[in-house]
Amino acid sequence: MSRSLYAALLLLSLIWGGSFLFIKVLLLHQVGPWTIVFLRSSFGFVFIVLLMLFMRIPFKINSIPWKSVILVALVNMVLPWTLIGFSETRIASSMASVLNATTPIWTMLVGLVLFGAIFHRLQWLGMCLAFVGIIILLGINPASIISVDPVGFGCMLLATLCYGFGTQLSKRFLSNLSMYQATFATLFGAAVGGGIMMTIVERPDLSIVFVPGVFGSLVGLGVLGSGVAYILFNYMILRGSAEFAASVTYFVPVSAIVWGFLLLNEHIGWNVLAGLVLILGGVFMANQRRTVKLAG
Template sequence: MLRLYSALLSLSLIWGLSFVFIKLLLEAAGVWGTVVVRCLAGAIILLPVLWVKRKEVIRPIPWKSLVIIGVLNAGVPWGLITVSETKLASSSASVLNATTPIWTGLLGFLLFSTKLSKAQWVGIATGFIGILVLMDFNVQELVGESFFGVGTMLLATACYGFSTQYTKKKLGNTGVVLITTISLLVGAVVGVIGMLFTQPIEVDKLLNAQSLLVIVGLGCFGSGIAQLLYYYMVKEGSPEFASTVTYVIPVTAILWGYVFFKEPITTQLLIGLLIILFGVFLSTRKVKKREKVLVS
């Protein structure tokens, strides 16, 4: 458990800063260019590791499942998060990201036959109340122009929730390095496709010390090493345990957002965060043994 909690803490620190890195990279790389850069930078540091461990790779390789994970745990959600950060402060985006465990539980129930206790259902409902508080109860934001902020962020976390459950079910015996590397390469392909229809990467703007540092931070650490830690927690712990990394991410992201961008830490933001985290706590509690017997 010590290793799992160490991985959890490390991942929360890395991903908390990633929200800031996305903001810094957006202007030069664009939405989908940011996805390409972070995926390729992460894959580059993992390919040599995968080559060294090639004899340990499971056969036959589950290509279909790996591609699905690459699309739904890297390419699409990272694009949606980047879109969100064109409209939201990085701190608000990180708070909405904290709904990932709620989606993990809900989609696990709907699609993967996961049993949920009454407390978990209350947690899911509580989490969505927290989202409404963060939005100042302006539900129209989800259907109006502001959809490209709150709405896209929620879609991204739903992708995370699905892919977490799918990884545990379909790739339980697949090596972490293989899952991570292939998902990043697939994510890069998704980014290239998206970039064909949107803003291209302005290479000249990336050739400076700050941009290169951001690429290393977001790609090598935020994508490569972080994805290794995440899949390690899914495989050695559980999908629910891995998704609890979003408990700590908002705290670090809010602090980084204030340090780098002077983003205000409002009362509404903090109240929304606390309600969402309470919902996450309830929604990730294990079903009691007695309840399992009753529903089986």
């Protein structure tokens, strides 16, 4: 993997490290999960449109495979974002981060079973080692797992499975698009899908957007966590691999802890450093060999 891909991985983890906080703020303001999906997609979509116009990047709308784009948007954005929003009303952020970090493993399993991917033993070992690092970093123990709300637990796990499918689908169907086109198209699909479900299920008063705390969180979640983030995410998928892009979820809890240390003066214990060493070592090990795919 090139240095630019690892730089994108680091930057994306820093952006997504704050996303769980923004979601929590929106939920505290009684913004529903479907409404969050619609608003974050819309903010992100407006951002990518303005960015492409400013950079004079052609949209090439007629060359976009819209059926595949809608499928990717639903599986990789609308469904997992909604499930995460709902699960965060029932489980702690630390547990959500651990479950979110199963995404790379699901991505590999989906690739193996449905997309003809072949993985070497070193890749499996690296992914599992990084996941152990997440558990150590966040101090998760059997008691905390047993006490977790089963519905919230199940929804979060289902969201990561959606990410596993969606990431592989992006690699398969969107490889001919640029990272800007892919982000533009999928955010449009997510905004449409989220908007339809928001209207049917929640019917919110959208004037809440202009509440200061809500608007700021939407800018963070929409512009950064959806617009900028998915440019980086699609770059890693298209230039690297689906599995490498999914490994960003290992670093999201790390970046959340770093933000807490820098902004809130929170303590960083030995478990954070030990977990980080395992995560870095595991991700590096897992990406030493490229995935080999079967023909067809």
